[in-house]
Amino acid sequence: xxxxxxxxxxxxxxxxxxxxxxxxxxxxxxxxxxxxxxxxxxxxxxxxxxxxxxxxxxxxxxxxxxxxxxxxxxxxxxxxxxxxxxxxxxxxxxxxxxxxxxxxxxxxxxxxxxxxxxxxxxxxxxxxxxxxxxxxxxxxxxxxxxxxxxxxxxxxxxxxxxxxxxxxxxxxxxxxxxxxxxxxxxxxxxxxxxxxxxxxxxxxxxxxxxxxxxxxxxxxxxxxxxxxxxxxxxxxxxxxxxxxxxxxxxxxxxxxxxxxxxxxxxx
Amino acid sequence: xxxxxxxxxxxxxxxxxxxxxxxxxxxxxxxxxxxxxxxxxxxxxxxxxxxxxxxxxxxxxxxxxxxxxxxxxxxxxxxxxxxxxxxxxxxxxxxxxxxxxxxxxxxxxxxxxxxxxxxxxxxxxxxxxxxxxxxxxxxxxxxxxxxxxxxxxxxxxxxxxxxxxxxxxxxxxxxxxxxxxxxxxxxxxxxxxxxxxxxxxxxxxxxxxxxxxxxxxxxxxxxxxxxxxxxxxxxxxxxxxxxxxxxxxxxxxxxxxxxxxxxxxxxxxxxxxxxxxxxxxxxxxxxxxxxxxxxxxxxxxxxxxxxxxxxxxxxxxxxxxxxxxxxxxxxxxxxxxxxxxxxxxxxxxxxxxxxxxxxxxxxxxxxxxxxxxxxxxxxxxxxxxxxxxxxxxxxxxxxxxxxxxxxxxxxxxxxxxxxxxxx
Numbered sequence: 074x075x076x077x078x079x080x081x082x083x084x085x086x087x088x089x090x091x092x093x094x095x096x097x098x099x100x101x102x103x104x105x106x107x108x109x110x111x112x113x114x115x116x117x118x119x120x121x122x123x124x125x126x127x128x129x130x131x132x133x134x135x136x137x138x139x140x141x142x143x144x145x146x147x148x149x150x151x152x153x154x155x156x157x158x159x160x161x162x163x164x165x166x167x168x169x170x171x172x173x174x175x176x177x178x179x180x181x182x183x184x185x186x187x188x189x190x191x192x193x194x195x196x197x198x199x200x201x202x203x204x205x206x207x208x209x210x211x212x213x214x215x216x217x218x219x220x221x222x223x224x225x226x227x228x229x230x231x232x233x234x235x236x237x238x239x240x241x242x243x244x245x246x247x248x249x250x251x252x253x254x255x256x257x258x259x260x261x262x263x264x265x266x267x268x269x270x271x272x273x274x275x276x277x278x279x280x281x282x283x284x285x286x287x288x289x290x291x292x293x294x295x296x297x298x299x300x301x302x303x304x305x306x307x308x309x310x311x312x313x314x315x316x317x318x319x320x321x322x323x324x325x326x327x328x329x330x331x332x333x334x335x336x337x338x339x340x
Numbered sequence: 341x342x343x344x345x346x347x348x349x350x351x352x353x354x355x356x357x358x359x360x361x362x363x364x365x366x367x368x369x370x371x372x373x374x375x376x377x378x379x380x381x382x383x384x385x386x387x388x389x390x391x392x393x394x395x396x397x398x399x400x401x402x403x404x405x406x407x408x409x410x411x412x413x414x415x416x417x418x419x420x421x422x423x424x425x426x427x428x429x430x431x432x433x434x435x436x437x438x439x440x441x442x443x444x445x446x447x448x449x450x451x452x453x454x455x456x457x458x459x460x461x462x463x464x465x466x467x468x469x470x471x472x473x474x475x476x477x478x479x480x481x482x483x484x485x486x487x488x489x490x491x492x493x494x495x496x497x498x499x500x501x502x503x504x505x506x507x508x509x510x511x512x513x514x515x516x517x518x519x520x521x522x523x524x525x526x527x528x529x530x531x532x533x534x535x536x537x538x539x540x541x542x543x544x545x546x547x548x549x550x551x552x553x554x555x556x557x558x559x560x561x562x563x564x565x566x567x568x569x570x571x572x573x574x575x576x577x578x579x580x581x582x583x584x585x586x587x588x589x590x591x592x593x594x595x596x597x598x599x600x601x602x603x604x605x606x607x608x609x610x611x612x613x614x615x616x617x618x619x620x621x622x623x624x625x626x627x628x629x630x631x632x633x634x635x636x637x638x639x640x641x642x643x644x645x646x647x648x649x650x651x652x653x654x655x656x657x658x659x660x661x662x663x664x665x666x667x668x669x670x671x672x673x674x675x676x677x678x679x680x681x682x683x684x685x686x687x688x689x690x691x692x693x694x695x696x697x698x699x700x701x702x703x704x705x706x707x708x709x710x711x712x713x714x715x716x717x718x719x720x721x722x723x724x725x726x727x728x729x730x731x732x733x734x735x736x737x738x739x740x741x742x743x744x745x746x747x748x749x750x751x752x753x754x755x756x757x758x759x760x761x762x763x
Contacts, residue, residue: 178692181703204386208441216440236371237378240476241440289341290437296346300353301399302389305598305613311392315385326387 075102077116080159082106084151086123091163092131093121095170104159131166138169139177146177149192152225161187199226203233205320208243209277209291210284215242219276220323221249235261248273275322291325298326341433349434351424355404355415356450359507359563360595364396364445364480366558367502375476377439377446379502379558384445397448397482398438402426402463406452410520411607412509412568414600415452425454431467432475439479446480446502447471457488465493468500480558487527491534495555498538503558503590506532508583511576515569519606529587535560536587559590566621567597567614568607574644577624581635584628594621620646627652630684631677649741654680657717658733665727668720669698681714713740 078094078101080086087104094101099119136144150162165188168176180186201222208216216238220227227247231254234245238256246253246266255264270279321327365383385394403425404415414421435447449467454460464483471477483501485494498504506528510516513525535556542555562583564576580592596618599610624646627633631653638652639645647655657664657680666679668690676687689707693699698721705711716728716736728736 174696178689179696180689180693180707181697181699186706200384204384206442210441218442238376238440239371239373240376286341286437290441293341293346293349293434294438294441294443296350297353297398298387298389298395300350301357301395303357303391303393303598306391306393306596306615308392309390312388312390315392315394316388324387 075113075116076100076119077102077113078104078119078121078159079107079110080104080121081123082108083123084148085125085128086121087151087159087162088131088166089124089127090119090121090159091166092124092127093119094163095131095167101160101163104163106159109156135166135169138172139175143169143177146188146192149195149229150188152229153191153195154225155191158191161191195224195226195229198222198224199229201317201320202226202230205323206230206234206245207323207325210287211278211282212284214284215244217244217246217271217278218323219246219248219253219271219273221247225250227253231261246271246276248276295326295328341430345430345434348424348426348430349400351422352401352404352426353399355401355452356399356448358414358595358598358600359399359448359450359484360393360593361482361505361561361563361591362394362396362399362448363561363591364482366590367480368557369478369480369502369554371478375478377477377479379446379478379480386442386444396445397480398435398444398446399448400426400431400434400450402431402449402451402460402467403454404452405454408453408520408522410509410523411601411604412519412565412597416601419601428463428466428470432470435471435479436475436477439477444479446482448482450484451486453486453488457486458490458493461486461489461493461497465497465500468497472500482558485531485535487523487531489531491531494531494534495538498535498556499553501556503560504535504556505561505563506535507563508579509563509565510569511564511571511579512569515571519568532560532562532583532587532589539588559588561589561591561593563593563595565597566594566618567610572639572644573617573621573624573646574639574641576621577628577639578635580625581628592625594618594625616648617646620648620652624652627656632674650737651680653678654713654737654740657728658737661728661733664717664729665719665724666717668704668718669694679714679717681710681712681717683708712743 076099078090080090090101090104132144135147147162147165150158161184164184168182168184176182176185178185180189202220206218206220208218210216225247227245230245234243235256240258242257244253244255244264252263252265254261270282271277363383364379365381367379368381369379371378383396385396387395389395401415404421405423405425406415406417409416409418431447431449438444439446449464451460451464464486468481468483471481481501482503482505483497485497485504485506487506494504508528510519516523516525538555539559542552545552546554564580566576576594583589583592596613596615597610598613599607601607602609624638627638628635633656637656643659646652657678663678666675668676673687673691676682676690677684682690686707686709690699690704693703693707700721701711701715704714704720715725716731
């Protein structure tokens, strides 16, 4: 019989599920969130009730068996939201807990390598958000930027923006997951916004709420971008590799295209 | 700020683009809670131009008017080009507004010489000072030290900037004098040494008084033009090595010569910039800084130039086959770094992973070692295959080069097969 654990989609929930599995000595075949759960007649189902005490207990155990950094790695891997990430984390945590030495850097172990490859990808995506975020200034002096990152990385970028843009209000919004963060000069809090005034396709704000100077600075930036290029050294391959096309629609220097060209499919 | 500024920006960014330095790393200027900006110790790129270079800093000339007439420079006084000058306010405003929109990590400001060196330098300092004091800006600032400016002004500049730089441009003094009659080595190395001494003093001060102001926390850098003169790679790398060890430079940049003044008879006629050579020089530079190589292991009197076909580390290994094979499970860190196909990251990971078990080629592959190259130079926990000593260096080189070529062939073949343009 297949063992199926169902949790509430939160990180605390997942660690509670792993905690329960250890305690009941059951090897889960699948751990799924309530959102992606499809009823399976032949599976033994375990509904996990998120419990911060259990979470803390396991979290501290992982920390004592490995390191603080390692905990961060697990959290990053979780943010990938990949299908099956729960079992990858389960296997990794099991290995960490059961091995008598700190196994976090033993890359000859499959579970270590798998988790690390995923958390690295998430780390890279969050770095890309830090690189390619472009704020647009609004009439009420809020700097707005939106994004649809491959992984749920916005939480990883907040401390960076928080320590950098301390004297301006800003919003960073994930249009794919429909949530974001707003900094009001005092604290950062989670927000949701409706579609009015913002084009979720390209992150552009409607012109009537843009600050008067915004267009000029976008134009200045675009002109700077074009002038700094050295034509004799043209290297489009490297250009595309470093500046993936999926980000172009957010970049004023790449014309801020209204509609991204659709790929012509070969019939 | 208006459309007039757009034009100025075009002219003065265009004038600054041949300076390749764009790094924003190495500083540490945490935001103290008021103002904005935060110069992180690691640099961040914010965009990439079509030439594949990263944009991290707003790279500008304060003015492209110049009293000098250097043959390799687009802004020399004898060129008939549109000229312009920014006001202090314009540069400050552009930096602040671009930074707030997350377009840039900071400002890189250079300048042609206007009136005299001190006059120009004073303006650069004023911009940095206004950013730091009036706007409470904690982002990155890189200033060019104008050759001939007074020591006092260099000192002031260093208090506001994260990095100062003086460009050497040409690797030998004889050739420098030929191309830039107004310059000599003394006028370049004198300010460099002064900045260095000041940095040493500052370090000492900060040890005694924690709150003593920082002086150029990201150090100084310089640039060498490659291919404008007959200087060979040994000249260039020896100078770089010398600058790293005696002047403690953070970076030496190499800039492939682009014929901006094609009519000048003192310069070689070339069709395209020597990008491959520039790339090899950077690789050699890395070997000097991160791989514990010494200069004569890379270039020497018998091999004064780097091999353009293969990278300098592979070239070193093929010239010294008796040092191989290296045992992955026993060799120390420095020795591991000598293996072609093993980088700093994989060498560190090998050290960490082999604590748990003896490594096989499968482990190495997972770690990220480029086995295609490394396999001729190592032994691991496996039966030995044919290495550089059995096949002989020439054969190994041939194999690696043909492998590369066939890969490229396949790629172009694939491109030919596409009947309909994608995108």
